[in-house]
Amino acid sequence: NAGVMQNPRHLVRRRGQEARLRCSPMKGHSHVYWYRQLPEEGLKFMVYLQKENIIDESGMPKERFSAEFPKEGPSILRIQQVVRGDSAAYFCASSLETGSYEQYFGPGTRLTVT
């Protein structure tokens, strides 16, 4: 039973380009969460999605960031017109049910903006 998969593991983008980060949840999990870990900072919640629905995007910057979890395929975190401050590790987690069910984390995508 594969765990949470994220790709790419490392992504380098120049300022102004777009970054697309993908997350495939564990089999049977329909709840996906994205967290961001800035250098020297703790992980911070960004967004919570269920299939085809954004449930809570309160931690996501209002501009340039978007997330989706389509009926088929992985969840996508999209960052448009990246800036140096977007350089961070982005982690995806999934859970079987919502609420206080345990979240299982992927290996993360490390985004570097040059």
Next chain:
Amino acid sequence: KQEVTQIPAALSVPEGENLVLNCSFTDSAIYNLQWFRQDPGKGLTSLLLIQSSQREQTSGRLNASLDKSSGRSTLYIAASQPGDSATYLCAVRAGGSNYKLTFGKGTLLTVNP
């Protein structure tokens, strides 16, 4: 707003020593608390999950305690080994969003052979 603090930020111990990592949180109305391990450049591995109604959880050489009223948790590692070297993260679920994890910045543990 929930805040999670971990002390110390870094800890270096000789192999075989027993050690305690500390975690404190400002909002005591939590659903549960979770300890994770993060290796350099890697993802998070869940170590222990303590529900708000529990006082402690044990797994092998690890024991985590929870004192909700005082807003504290400790992670006790017995007979430390070099393979335990990693960053240990504490995270809580609290408030109206019982799915949202709030993390501390972690304790970087180095166990020297």
